[in-house]
Amino acid sequence: MIRRIVIVGGGSAGWLTAGLIAAAQQGTPVEITLIESPDVPAIGVGEGTWPSMRDTLRRIGVSETEFFRQCDASFKQGSRFNGWVNGSADDVYFHPFVMPQGWGEVDLPRAWQQQHPDIPFADLVSYQPHLCVQGRAPKQAVTPEYAAVANYGYHLDAGKFGLFLREHCTRKLGVRYLADHVLAINSAPDGDIASLQTARNGTLEGDLFIDCTGMQSLLLGKHYQVPLISQQHVLFNDTALAIQVPYASSDAPIAAQTTSTAQNAGWIWDIGLPTRRGVGHVYARAYISDDEAEAQLRAYIRATGGPANAGAVRQIKYEPGYRARFWQRNCVAIGLSAGFIEPLEASALALVEMGATMVADELPASRAAMDIVAARYNETFSYRWERVIDFLKLHYVLSQRRDTAYWRDQQSTVPQRLQDLLTLWQHRAPSRNDFPRIEEVFPTASYQYILYGMGFRSEFRPAPAQEAAMADGYFREAASLTRRMLPALPDVRSLLDHIRQHGLQNI
Secondary structure: OOOEEEEEOOHHHHHHHHHHHHHHOOOOOOEEEEEEOOOOOOOOOOOEOOOHHHHHHHHOOOOHHHHHHHOOOEEEOEEEEEOOOOOOOOOEEEEEOOOOOOOOOOOHHHHHHHHOOOOOHHHHHOOHHHHHHOOEOOOOOOOOOOOOOOOOEEEOOHHHHHHHHHHHHHHHOOOEEEEOOEEEEEEOOOOOEEEEEEOOOOEEEOOEEEEOOHHHOHHHHHHOOOOEEEOOOOOOOOEEEEEEEOOOOOOOOOOOOEEEEEEOOEEEEEEEOOOOEEEEEEEOOOOOOHHHHHHHHHHHHHHOOOOOOOOOOEEEEOOOEEEOOOEEOOEEEOHHHOEEOOOHHHHHHHHHHHHHHHHHHOOOOOHHHHHHHHHHHHHHHHHHHHHHHHHHHHHHHOOOOOOOHHHHHHHHOOOHHHHHHHHHHOOOOOOHHHOOOOOOOOOHHHHHHHHHHOOOOOOOOOOOHHHHHHHHHHHHHHHHHHHHHHHHOOEHHHHHHHHHHHOOOOO
């Protein structure tokens, strides 16, 4: 029987995994231990999440009010892309979290392109970009915890988030916590991991070991020698510079979305938290020096109202890629130990949620069942990582920028599956037939938001009159919702102030 689960590594990945499994196993004899070295800090720059995090936090029993208060959290309603299409001053589009109005009922891209091509696609089919531009929150003060007027995820302080989850998991879910060093990994005769040798707690035995040790991948990578499949030939970025930027004043507006601004050899993220901004430059060292990348980052900070003498940056180097397998014998890797591509579209924490949820839902009852679950897990996550790569590459390959070698070279490194889809999309919009799995990483609507936000045009057949009329009705519906929501929703900072003082209602 699988009774003892040992998670190696904390941070957001380790504690989310511990929380999801512990919540699913409450009332059973399964014991969960998390061990992390007190000397290894978490990377701590994963500050954006998807709306799925609301379900995750609710599933593990977290109060959303306390999450906001203790994790310096704010709302994320999608992403804004500046300068990705051609680099001009008005080069802006949104990838909102709200599905298009009338989604699934009518071919919205065809009607948009034939009837309203002068209006940005997302602006026509969704009210959410307008909320973001006006800095509106996605809910009202009377909206209960986790409920939404407009779909949302979070921006958060990753360091505080890990500590918050640790407190919740140990106090409320019975997870055993060891602050200790792993000195050795002891193998069983059949090749399974039998136990860990620790500095202070001796031998730590387990039936299932979960590797959340970050990029060092102590168990899956170093012990089992499962290789990293590099994706640097497809997605070039391999370095990030991160910095925390103070607001000019305590009442400065808080952005309702992640902003991604294209640069000569990468892009800059800008995430608004209640007390500061998290800003960083993701770039490819093959195309730009570290000093040039830092100069571009500091120029961006000054141009967006930050101080001229912002503090020191943290540099994080990585190789974009994912492991050849994620579950080897009785060890499964979740988080950075399984792979990392880049922070565009904030897929890192989402993949943690997906991985931990699948382990929690499919936790094998016996060692014999584990191999079956492992095979399914590996197939599922190989598919998911490939879809992440396709979706991120879509942003780059559609760019019309040719001002640097970085942007020119993006056109010649397109995965075949994505190239096939782009060929199909020359004559029709992305559809559910292109992504047949029940649980896709990105919904078809996201592909449409990026495809048409980046200026792609399909050679559609003329829309029937009835379809055109239906689509116009949905476009008017989106506009009507925009007019109603803008005056009814508070700005982000006002709602966060209310949450800190009064909290949100429980459902």
